[in-house]
Amino acid sequence: MYLPRTSSHSRFHNATRSLTLVVAMLVSGCHSSPAPDQLNIALAVFPDEAASYRAFVTDFESRHHVHVNILAQTYSDILQAMRVQAASRGSLDLVELDLAQLGEAHGYAQPLDSVVSATEHGLFSDQAWDAATIDRHLYFVPHRLMWQAMIYNRIEVPQPPETWSDLERFALEHPGKLALKGARYEGAICDVMPFIWTAGGDECAPDSPGSLRGLNFLQQLAPHLNDESAVFREMSVLEAQARGSVWIHFNWPFAIGYLRAKALAPSVNLSAPIPAGPDGRATPLGGGYLAIPNSAPHPKLAAEFIQYLLTADTQARLSRELGWYGSVPPPPNSEDAKLYAGYVAMRPYVRARPTVDCYPDLSEEWRRTIRAVLFDDTAPASAIAASIGSAQDRCDCAKSSSGSAL
């Protein structure tokens, strides 16, 4: 094709200009940093929660004359972003991490010992702070602590099971109506560990008599569980509960909010304590902890935001406006008190999973064990031997956890 000289010149210059513009945009994008008056916070919240949180922080924005940018992401994406930010630079000032990630994430976070005072310390239990303290330094701050309770269909199950034997009887009488979150992910650990703990077991001692006793009980339940338990996660099991396919399962407080939004709570579903085992009750501590990444652009402002959160007033607002009952329970006799009764009752039995560097490995080994016991009909001792191996091969749980009330 013949191109006139003027035309080719013009095209060449246009193409060069376009290319330059693209390169300039890429370069500026790579090196962009947030404006000095902007605080970027990555939270593991649903989009509608992000909107509520956005409204919640306007108070901080007006006091400090800053703009708070809320980025709704998943916990795993936030941890990945933190890893990347630690290796180079980034724009995140504050990140929210799951309790299970703290062991690994502390290498990418700034110590917060000087940020949290004794008064602020008193908002949460020692147990909650212990989980955030690694090598005698505080790296994380509880943001919205939560724990699991039993969600039950009050129409089909007027008397929710209170003990293991009640639960077993229910499973036998109503096959398929009890569900566990058995997908190979952290949710399975959260559903199973209360049974292990209340049998006297521990994730750090998988072949202890208590752990075996807990797994044996779960194996008795396994044939009567809902078929989809092998793939259930928080949302899918909750949808099954909403549809009526499942009458009892264990979930986080957001489940009650979801059911209420669908007008299925308190009319159809309510929360109750997790059935007590031989050693009493237990529920896993979960929820988000806040951390300031190593290379956060505005660490001072981020610390001020943490201090803003750790006041009694703000905590009360968090519970009132967002329904996060980490440090403040719902007002007595309110509708929330009725809806969240199971969570309030489980407060004294909250227990943290170990915050150790090798927790992902330990968790993965337990996930395999749980699935082998529940869905492959493997004897607990054999499943532990196959999935977790011998003591010397295991994750070192030197920083072990112990149960205590929040």
Place this chain on the structure above:
Amino acid sequence: MNAAAKRLRTIFVVVPCLFMVALLLLPAFNGFLLSFDHRGPSFANYRFLFEDSMFWRALANNLLVPIGSLVVEFVLGLALALTLTARRTRSALIETAAILPFAIPEIVILTLARYIFMPRGYLNGALAITGMHPLPWLSPHSSLAMLTVIVVDAWHVTPVVMLMLMAGLQTIPVELYEAARLDGASTLATFRFVTLPMLIPAIVGALILRGIDALRIFSTVLVLTGPEGVPVLSTYSYSLWDDAQKPHEAMAAAMILALMVTIIGLGGLALARRFSRDAGAPA
């Protein structure tokens, strides 16, 4: 061609090449290195996979599901292509209905399929109305769940196969059919000795293209059954990365999938070349 035009051409070749290198080759090479990185160079990530029973299930399913899907979509696609091509008058309604599953966004059609096949879904509702027992269409680890995944995957992409085969059918000269009719050939004989041989290049093309694509199945499995229900290599890799927070092991699984796609893809291309050579060779 003058110098400016040459420069322009060079730019338009170099820029896409740079993008290919930056966005495809370098990440792929980095992924390859990551798959052998386990606190230093090691085969530990691959050993982790080989010791995991779910990996072997995912590997087996990654062959069974695409093969099943390919068979269903080929049979349906050929039947639809023949039906639509044979019609004397074109019907926009029928053609639109045939293409619709591919025109609808994947996530929409998969969500719809989930509502149809879930335990208290539309299909079991319909069965209940007719007095039949509900079936566990998506029950984890079951053959029925695998069949459901195959049918839904095939349902979504059958129009692609149909369109490719229709294009092939349009190229068959009408004179061949007239000659067959004058020779007194039956419909079946015409199909066997005229249509099918002439359609083979289109069939091979469709099978290779869809076969390679089917090996990368991901969203159908993820939406319908989750990563554990009918695991395939892509969902297994995703689960390792997202749920288990094991990016290196996930990369090792992805590498095995890439190797599988490459080997089968190259085999398919060799087969296609052989067919085209045979077709072009003198009788």
